[in-house]
Amino acid sequence: MDRTATDEDVGRVVRAAERLGLKAHPIPGAQRTAIGLTGNKGAIGPAAFENLPGVLEVIRVSHPYKLVSREFHPEDTVVSIGSVAIGGPRIVVMAGPCAVESLEQTVAIARDVKRLGGDLLRGGAFKPRTSPYSFQGLGEEGLKILAAARKETGLPVVTEVLDTAYVDLVARYADALQVGARNMQNFELLKQVGRAGKPVLLKRGMSATLEEFLLAAEYVMAEGNPNVVLCERGVRTFADHTRNTLDLSVVPAVERLSHLPIVVDPSHGTGRRDKVIPMSCAAVAAGADGLIVEVHNKPEEALSDGPQALTPELFAGLMGRLRPIAAAVGRSA
Numbered sequence: 001m002d003r004t005a006t007d008e009d010v011g012r013v014v015r016a017a018e019r020l021g022l023k024a025h026p027i028p029g030a031q032r033t034a035i036g037l038t039g040n041k042g043a044i045g046p047a048a049f050e051n052l053p054g055v056l057e058v059i060r061v062s063h064p065y066k067l068v069s070r071e072f073h074p075e076d077t078v079v080s081i082g083s084v085a086i087g088g089p090r091i092v093v094m095a096g097p098c099a100v101e102s103l104e105q106t107v108a109i110a111r112d113v114k115r116l117g118g119d120l121l122r123g124g125a126f127k128p129r130t131s132p133y134s135f136q137g138l139g140e141e142g143l144k145i146l147a148a149a150r151k152e153t154g155l156p157v158v159t160e161v162l163d164t165a166y167v168d169l170v171a172r173y174a175d176a177l178q179v180g181a182r183n184m185q186n187f188e189l190l191k192q193v194g195r196a197g198k199p200v201l202l203k204r205g206m207s208a209t210l211e212e213f214l215l216a217a218e219y220v221m222a223e224g225n226p227n228v229v230l231c232e233r234g235v236r237t238f239a240d241h242t243r244n245t246l247d248l249s250v251v252p253a254v255e256r257l258s259h260l261p262i263v264v265d266p267s268h269g270t271g272r273r274d275k276v277i278p279m280s281c282a283a284v285a286a287g288a289d290g291l292i293v294e295v296h297n298k299p300e301e302a303l304s305d306g307p308q309a310l311t312p313e314l315f316a317g318l319m320g321r322l323r324p325i326a327a328a329v330g331r332s333a
């Protein structure tokens with residue numbers, strides 16, 4: 001829509017789309033509102049829309065993902081989680097334990113994250129573990145602990161929802177819903193988080209192509225939720241010096257094709273503490289909008305992913321390293 005288009009103009013386009021049996025998705029931006037149209041079986045002629053008041057141009061989106069594509073929405077999308085904006089000039093850092101283990105552990109780590117300049121608290125209450133005998137998370141008890149840590153520190157909370165059965169429960173406690181790598185193509189879960197009314201942190205599947213990744217985000221957006229943050233967390237390759245191969249080239253690739261913000265997880269991406277700081281720096285240099293990193297106050301006692309957790313001291317070091325790199329690429333941290 002034109003910069004000067006009114007709500008009434010937007011409503012008129014939405015009604016025109018609905019009369020044609022289409023679904024309209026108005027997405028307001030800083031400069032202008034874009035209205036995505038989906039649900040068409042074949043091509044739709046621009047004539048039905050281009051002469052309506054307030055319409056600037058009708059663009060045919062050539063990719064299979066529509067609402068996610070930059071063709072449809074040229075400006076960067078900024079997603080707010082609580083009071084934290086992701087996709088703007090500031091690099092956002094989400095940090096915390098892999099798993100919520102206890103109130104004391106989570107609050108202590110959250111205080112460190114806050115004191116050292118982190119923006120959001122991460123931590124799993126429901127854990128997707130390779131072995132059924134590994135710690136599976138504290139469930140709702142873990143969600144309550146996260147809420148207590150938020151109350152203590154003011155940090156918004158991002159936590160994983162593992163299954164459709166828990167979407168409402170997790171949404172009651174979390175500020176953002178994380179969909180993990182193993183669930184990136186759990187289409188029913190994507191639809192439900194799309195309807196849950198909370199921002200979504202969508203992690204890339206460990207063998208997902210960029211197109212599959214963006215189509216997963218499209219599932220969430222198609223349900224009416226424009227607040228999706230993408231996350232690169234490493235893919236499976238033959239390399240065995242790291243847990244996964246962190247695919248930083250996906251950052252500029254996403255930036256070209258999509259308006260959505262993308263953050264990088266160098267913790268799962270490498271699986272090794274000593275690789276987390278260098279790859280965080282590289283991610284910010286490559287244009288990532290933020291980081292999600294695992295921090296533990298006693299990594300040697302962690303119930304999951306201890307070997308990749310930064311200590312609070314190392315996290316402080318990371319924050320110090322990021323600032324000049326962010327400045328060098330025109331951002332702040």
Ligand code: PEP
Binds near residue numbers: 179
């Ligand atoms: C996590 O971030 O807690 C997690 C399980 O990561 P991933 O889904 O990327 O493996």
Ligand code: MN
Binds near residue numbers: 098268294304305
């Ligand atoms: Mn983990």
